[in-house]
Amino acid sequence: MRTSHNLLNTVKEIPADAVVISHQLMLRAGLIRKLAAGLYTWLPLGLRVLRKVEKITREEMEKVGGLEVLMPALQPAELWQETGRWEKYGPELARLKDRHDRDFCLGPTHEEIITDLARNELKSYKQLPIIYYQIQTKFRDEIRPRFGVMRSREFIMKDAYSFHLDQASLQDTYDAMHEAYTTIFNRFGLKFRAVVADSGSIGGAISHEFHVLADSGEDAIAFSSASTYAANIEKAEALMPTGERPSAIHALTLIDTPQQHSIEELSAFLSIAPKQCLKTLIVKGEQDGSVVALLLRGDHELNTIKAEKIAGVASPLTFANDGEVMRACQCKPGSIGPVGLAITIIADRSVLLMSDFVCGANQDGQHYQNVNWGRDLPVPLHTEDLRTVVTGDPSPDGQGSLTIARGIEVGHIFQLGSKYSGAMKAGIVNEAGKYQTMLMGCYGIGVSRVVAAAIEQNHDERGIIWPTALAPFQVALCPMNMHKSDRLKDSAEQLYHTLLAAGIEVLFDDRKVRAGFMFADMELIGIPHCIIMGDRGLDANTVEYKARTSKEAIDIPLTDIVRFLQ
Numbered sequence: 001m002r003t004s005h006n007l008l009n010t011v012k013e014i015p016a017d018a019v020v021i022s023h024q025l026m027l028r029a030g031l032i033r034k035l036a037a038g039l040y041t042w043l044p045l046g047l048r049v050l051r052k053v054e055k056i057t058r059e060e061m062e063k064v065g066g067l068e069v070l071m072p073a074l075q076p077a078e079l080w081q082e083t084g085r086w087e088k089y090g091p092e093l094a095r096l097k098d099r100h101d102r103d104f105c106l107g108p109t110h111e112e113i114i115t116d117l118a119r120n121e122l123k124s125y126k127q128l129p130i131i132y133y134q135i136q137t138k139f140r141d142e143i144r145p146r147f148g149v150m151r152s153r154e155f156i157m158k159d160a161y162s163f164h165l166d167q168a169s170l171q172d173t174y175d176a177m178h179e180a181y182t183t184i185f186n187r188f189g190l191k192f193r194a195v196v197a198d199s200g201s202i203g204g205a206i207s208h209e210f211h212v213l214a215d216s217g218e219d220a221i222a223f224s225s226a227s228t229y230a231a232n233i234e235k236a237e238a239l240m241p242t243g244e245r246p247s248a249i250h251a252l253t254l255i256d257t258p259q260q261h262s263i264e265e266l267s268a269f270l271s272i273a274p275k276q277c278l279k280t281l282i283v284k285g286e287q288d289g290s291v292v293a294l295l296l297r298g299d300h301e302l303n304t305i306k307a308e309k310i311a312g313v314a315s316p317l318t319f320a321n322d323g324e325v326m327r328a329c330q331c332k333p334g335s336i337g338p339v340g341l342a343i344t345i346i347a348d349r350s351v352l353l354m355s356d357f358v359c360g361a362n363q364d365g366q367h368y369q370n371v372n373w374g375r376d377l378p379v380p381l382h383t384e385d386l387r388t389v390v391t392g393d394p395s396p397d398g399q400g401s402l403t404i405a406r407g408i409e410v411g412h413i414f415q416l417g418s419k420y421s422g423a424m425k426a427g428i429v430n431e432a433g434k435y436q437t438m439l440m441g442c443y444g445i446g447v448s449r450v451v452a453a454a455i456e457q458n459h460d461e462r463g464i465i466w467p468t469a470l471a472p473f474q475v476a477l478c479p480m481n482m483h484k485s486d487r488l489k490d491s492a493e494q495l496y497h498t499l500l501a502a503g504i505e506v507l508f509d510d511r512k513v514r515a516g517f518m519f520a521d522m523e524l525i526g527i528p529h530c531i532i533m534g535d536r537g538l539d540a541n542t543v544e545y546k547a548r549t550s551k552e553a554i555d556i557p558l559t560d561i562v563r564f565l566q
């Protein structure tokens with residue numbers, strides 16, 4: 001593909017409402033554009049990445065014997081009434097009426113629809129086990145859509161559903177799916193953990209979540225230091241004996257509502273706060289390890305921000321650096337926008353924690369950078385430190401102590417048992433000729449969320465660094481000042497066609513732009529390999545090669561470059 005075909009939609013500005021890095025980079029690199037809250041258009045470059053996620057997912061679903069189907073997004077209320085979820089699901093379920101005044105919803109998930117299909121299509125035990133799957137648009141009216149496609153209202157999910165005669169068969173398929181998920185996330189090239197999970201509104205007894213590890217993750221996951229125990233935080237907490245809730249886990253719940261808490265609780269919270277909170281947490285370190293915090297006082301009055309010392313707060317913290325604070329604050333004069341977490345110290349030294357800290361610029365158009373904060377931070381942002389904290393709290397399985405890390409939930413598998421098949425009378429005739437309710441499993445992957453999660457885990461100050469399997473193109477071909485040299489133009493065209501013929505996905509930057517501009521774009525959009533061609537190199541029959549992950553370019557003979565890339 002050629003850049004002159006208007007493929008690129010890169011922009012320099014960081015959009016004001018984009019708080020996490022993946023959201024910023026997806027907008028800047030021109031992968032997505034916002035239509036309305038939680039609704040995004042995928043642009044051509046972004047769609048290529050989304051399709052890669054889908055392709056790998058589809059291939060692994062086929063390997064475990066999944067049969068692909070495609071179910072409607074619009075679902076009749078009657079099916080949801082059969083399972084009782086029409087009443088129970090709450091406001092995340094987008095309900096609507098058709099012109100005949102009949103109730104429908106936009107599917108947030110498809111258990112009812114697939115169970116209806118199964119009870120009509122499956123008659124005999126001989127047809128079991130069976131796995132159906134689809135890659136399809138879901139709609140959830142999230143209370144706070146945010147972080148771009150990470151938590152959007154309309155998103156793409158791969159959802160699979162299995163039907164079984166007995167528990168042993170369900171367990172077999174569940175295990176095979178667990179393994180397939182491991183293969184899928186490995187093929188994506190992402191660092192992830194599978195953890196024991198609660199099954200939430202989907203229901204069922206046994207469930208696991210798959211989390212991409214990233215500081216900005218909305219979820220906390222807990223590992224034992226001495227065993228294979230790994231659970232999401234709710235599950236770890238639920239398993240703790242009453243009265244022994246680990247302090248760190250308890251602290252995590254503080255974010256939900258404005259409440260007063262002690263300095264010690266704040267300290268526990270800070271130690272595991274997600275990075276997007278820290279950006280506006282306004283905390284900075286001192287040489288002696290104590291903490292100075294810039295605190296929001298009064299009524300979100302931006303002009304009254306003051307520095308104040310909190311004695312006694314231990315400092316297992318990372319710190320927002322200047323650039324990040326400023327970026328987070330790029331709003332129009334006088335405007336404010338939600339960013340993260342606010343803290344107010346009240347006179348008696350207790351702490352008020354509020355979610356949705358507002359930040360912005362004052363009426364004069366002064367951004368936060370004009371307030372003297374974050375200027376002389378002695379400590380740069382150490383994301384590594386935040387990744388895991390040893391809490392000292394005992395692991396619920398009694399072995400070792402808990403370590404907490406942040407994760408992004410990208411997959412979730414459930415053993416549903418007879419929850420839906422029982423309520424909807426989905427049964428088959430068994431070997432003994434008797435009617436029997438089927439057992440079910442269901443298995444989700446947040447296809448569009450994976451794209452954002454991959455960026456959260458793989459980026460630098462210059463842009464996205466795609467894992468090879470997800471990159472929209474493998475190679476960027478960048479001839480410098482090609483429009484001034486016919487020889488260079490011919491060689492570049494020739495190499496472009498050779499690369500295509502070798503089956504390499506190549507993006508040919510044939511725009512009439514400065515070399516620096518070209519490289520910045522290719523780095524921003526995260527192409528793993530870059531070939532730089534110039535007249536001087538051609539004199540020596542070489543091209544330059546630069547990996548996205550390295551700062552240095554190396555010379556490669558023109559005749560070897562295709563072999564080098566393969």
Ligand code: ATP
Pocket residue numbers: 109140142149150151152153155157200202409410411412444445446447448449
């Ligand atoms: P979360 O806890 O993040 O709200 P969930 O537990 O409600 O997710 P599931 O019902 O388990 O989600 O759905 C399967 C997968 O769909 C999730 O693991 C996640 O990757 C993805 N997903 C869920 N909600 C969203 C959303 N609003 N935007 C993008 N992806 C989502």
Ligand code: MG
Pocket residue numbers: none
């Ligand atoms: Mg949810």
Ligand code: MG
Pocket residue numbers: 200409
């Ligand atoms: Mg969840």
Ligand code: MG
Pocket residue numbers: 200209409411412
């Ligand atoms: Mg889930």
